[in-house]
Amino acid sequence: xxxxxxxxxxxxxxxxxxxxxxxxxxxxxxxxxxxxxxxxxxxxxxxxxxxxxxxxxxxxxxxxxxxxxxxxxxxxxxxxxxxxxxxxxxxxxxxxxxxxxxxxxxxxxxxxxxxxxxxxxxxxxxxxxxxxxxxxxxxxxxxxxxxxxxxxxxxxxxxxxxxxxxxxxxxxxxxxxxxxxxxxxxxxxxxx
Amino acid sequence: xxxxxxxxxxxxxxxxxxxxxxxxxxxxxxxxxxxxxxxxxxxxxxxxxxxxxxxxxxxxxxxxxxxxxxxxxxxxxxxxxxxxxxxxxxxxxxxxxxxxxxxxxxxxxxxxxxxxxxxxxxxxxxxxxxxxxxxxxxxxxxxxxxxxxxxxxxxxxxxxxxxxxxxxxxxxxxxxxxxxxxxxxxxxxxxx
DNA sequence: CCTATCGGAATGAACGTTCATTCTGTAATA
DNA sequence: TATTACAGAATGAACGTTCATTCCGATAGG
Numbered sequence: 001x002x003x004x005x006x007x008x009x010x011x012x013x014x015x016x017x018x019x020x021x022x023x024x025x026x027x028x029x030x031x032x033x034x035x036x037x038x039x040x041x042x043x044x045x046x047x048x049x050x051x052x053x054x055x056x057x058x059x060x061x062x063x064x065x066x067x068x069x070x071x072x073x074x075x076x077x078x079x080x081x082x083x084x085x086x087x088x089x090x091x092x093x094x095x096x097x098x099x100x101x102x103x104x105x106x107x108x109x110x111x112x113x114x115x116x117x118x119x120x121x122x123x124x125x126x127x128x129x130x131x132x133x134x135x136x137x138x139x140x141x142x143x144x145x146x147x148x149x150x151x152x153x154x155x156x157x158x159x160x161x162x163x164x165x166x167x168x169x170x171x172x173x174x175x176x177x178x179x180x181x182x183x184x185x186x187x188x189x190x191x192x
Numbered sequence: 193x194x195x196x197x198x199x200x201x202x203x204x205x206x207x208x209x210x211x212x213x214x215x216x217x218x219x220x221x222x223x224x225x226x227x228x229x230x231x232x233x234x235x236x237x238x239x240x241x242x243x244x245x246x247x248x249x250x251x252x253x254x255x256x257x258x259x260x261x262x263x264x265x266x267x268x269x270x271x272x273x274x275x276x277x278x279x280x281x282x283x284x285x286x287x288x289x290x291x292x293x294x295x296x297x298x299x300x301x302x303x304x305x306x307x308x309x310x311x312x313x314x315x316x317x318x319x320x321x322x323x324x325x326x327x328x329x330x331x332x333x334x335x336x337x338x339x340x341x342x343x344x345x346x347x348x349x350x351x352x353x354x355x356x357x358x359x360x361x362x363x364x365x366x367x368x369x370x371x372x373x374x375x376x377x378x379x380x381x382x383x384x
Numbered sequence: 385c386c387t388a389t390c391g392g393a394a395t396g397a398a399c400g401t402t403c404a405t406t407c408t409g410t411a412a413t414a
Numbered sequence: 415t416a417t418t419a420c421a422g423a424a425t426g427a428a429c430g431t432t433c434a435t436t437c438c439g440a441t442a443g444g
Contacts, residue, residue, distance in 0.1 A: 006420095022301075024216055027403055029422095038421030040406075049404065108300045109214075113361060120363055145377060150364040151355055155377050158354030162346035169305060171312055172342040185337060185347050189381030198394090220430060221396095230395035232432075241430065 007045045009035040015056055019101035023053065023109065050111075057106050057115070060099045064092050069130060078143045079187060081134055086160060086183035093164035094174060100164055120150070131156075144190050155189050199237045201227040207248055211293035215245065215301065242303070249298050249307070252291045256284050261322060270335045271379060273326055278352060278375035285356035286366060292356055312342070323348075336382050347381050 013034035017026035028049060032039040046052040068088035076084065093100040106112045118124035135152050138144035144152065163182055167174045174182070205227035209218035220241060224231040238244040260280035268276065285292040298304045310316035327344050330336035336344065355374055359366045366374070 024403095028405080029403080032421090039404090040422070041420060043405070044419070104300065108296065116363070117361075145373075147373070147377075148364050148370075150358050151366075151370070151374060154354035154358060155351045155374070155381075158351035159347045159381070160350075161354070162350030163343055166342050166346060169309075171308070172340050174343075178340075178343070181337075181339070182343060182347070185339075185381045188383075189347075189351070189377045191380075216429095219428075221428095224396095231430090232396065233394055235431070236393070 006035075006037055006041065010037060010042055010045060010052075011056060011059070014052055015060075015102055016098060018053070018056070018105055019098040022105055053106070053111060056102065057111070060102060064089075064096075064099065067092055072130060074133075078134065078138050078141075079191070082156070082187050082190075083180070083183055085131060085134070086156065086186055087179055089157070090160050090164060090174075090179050090183060093160070094167055094179070097168045100168060104161075104165065138190075142192060145192055147190075152190055156186050159186050159189075198227075198229055198233065202229060202234055202237055202244075203248060203251070206244055207252075207294055208290060210245070210248070210297055211290040214297055245298070245303060248294065249303070252294060256281075256288075256291065259284055264322060266325075270326065270330050270333075271383070274348070274379050274382075275372070275375055277323060277326070278348070278378055279371055281349070282352050282356060282366075282371050282375060285352070286359055286371070289360045292360060296353075296357065330382075334384060337384055339382075344382055348378050351378050351381075 010031065014026065014031045017031055017034060020026075028042055029039050032042055035042075042052070046055065068085060070088075072081070072084055072088075074081070107116070115124065131153065132149065135144060135149055135156075139146055139152070147155070160183070163172075163174065166172050202223065206218065206223045209223055209226060212218075220234055221231050224234055227234075234244070238247065260277060262280075264273070264276055266273070299308070307316065323345065324341065327336060327341055327348075331338055331344070339347070352375070355364075355366065358364050
């Protein structure tokens with residue numbers, strides 16, 4: 001196996017296992033086994049488990065942002081822009097349940113809280129600058145309800161995350177139409 | 193210390209530690225220490241850690257439902273009823289951050305998913321029968337958007353949970369007025 | 385009223401297991 | 415041959431749980 005293949009296999013195995021079983025259900029030995037490498041080999045590519053976990057997160061975030069932002073134009077009216085981002089996000093979650101599960105694990109852990117804090121304080125480049133811009137402009141132009149930015153985020157994306165989770169857990173099944181209707185409902189929540 | 197005091201101390205310590213550090217940051221030895229009892233003593237009151245965790249959850253849920261449902265009347269119009277429940281929930285979260293953190297830990301774990309599944313399948317009495325009734329009636333009377341019940345729940349309460357988390361993490365500060373406005377926005381999301 | 389006996393509550397050291405990480409000998413590569 | 419990469423055994427820390435022992439209040443006997 002080539003050097004890069006090995007690294008990739010480790011990443012893949014770790015992502016799968018953590019998404020399926022959580023951080024504590026994914027011991028390094030198990031990751032190594034699924035990746036088809038020795039336990040010690042992982043440490044040739046990642047300093048320790050924390051580094052591996054954080055790097056995984058970054059990779060998922062990057063890919064997600066790229067897909068969501070594809071075709072996004074600041075020329076579109078607010079509602080259309082919001083629907084673009086919202087449906088893109090929800091679709092991504094549903095089409096990549098492993099990534100979604102991983103992100104949930106990550107956000108509900110000290111790792112994730114730290115990242116979020118950094119983002120809010122501006123110490124870290126957020127992939128969601130587009131949202132921020134959208135919301136700030138929307139409020140300024142009285143299209144959106146006047147709320148602290150954080151609350152607007154929560155109103156808009158809180159339901160999407162929850163809905164995605166329920167879909168992935170099998171509590172409900174979302175088709176393309178239902179995705180759109182759900183995001184439209186979120187828009188109703190934030191629009192003036 | 194009387195027998196009941198000891199049990200109560202164990203419950204208190206476990207709730208605090210799990211809320212603060214998660215299930216894996218709250219070893220039995222640490223719980224025992226904070227409760228001021230021996231490690232083995234816990235096992236005189238709870239068969240094992242799982243039982244302790246589930247019993248804690250039940251207690252929190254019961255107290256929460258009691259507070260939220262206080263003053264609730266099925267005579268009130270839909271919007272008023274929703275605001276009652278929504279603001280009650282959000283207030284409870286904010287006033288009992290430890291409980292909120294505990295519930296989050298719980299729901300993002302196999303324990304919580306199992307409970308949720310039971311509730312949806314009707315195998316378990318949900319304290320949220322009031323919500324269910326409210327939403328079903330609301331849809332039947334065309335006051336609410338027509339969605340699968342689960343999605344309606346998510347649209348309504350997803351943002352509340354997210355907002356509460358951000359408040360507790362210090363990312364935003366909600367006063368009484370903001371709580372009401374936030375729940376009103378959730379209503380806008382689900383109303384026709 | 386004092387002391388001996390008793391039973392369950394409480395204890396914390398010890399156990400077996402699991403984990404992240406390190407170490408070591410071997411194989412591949414140059 | 416010298417160097418690097420590797421696998422997997424070894425390591426030690428941390429965990430949930432157990433269990434032989436201690437503690438303590440109640441009761442009985444003198």
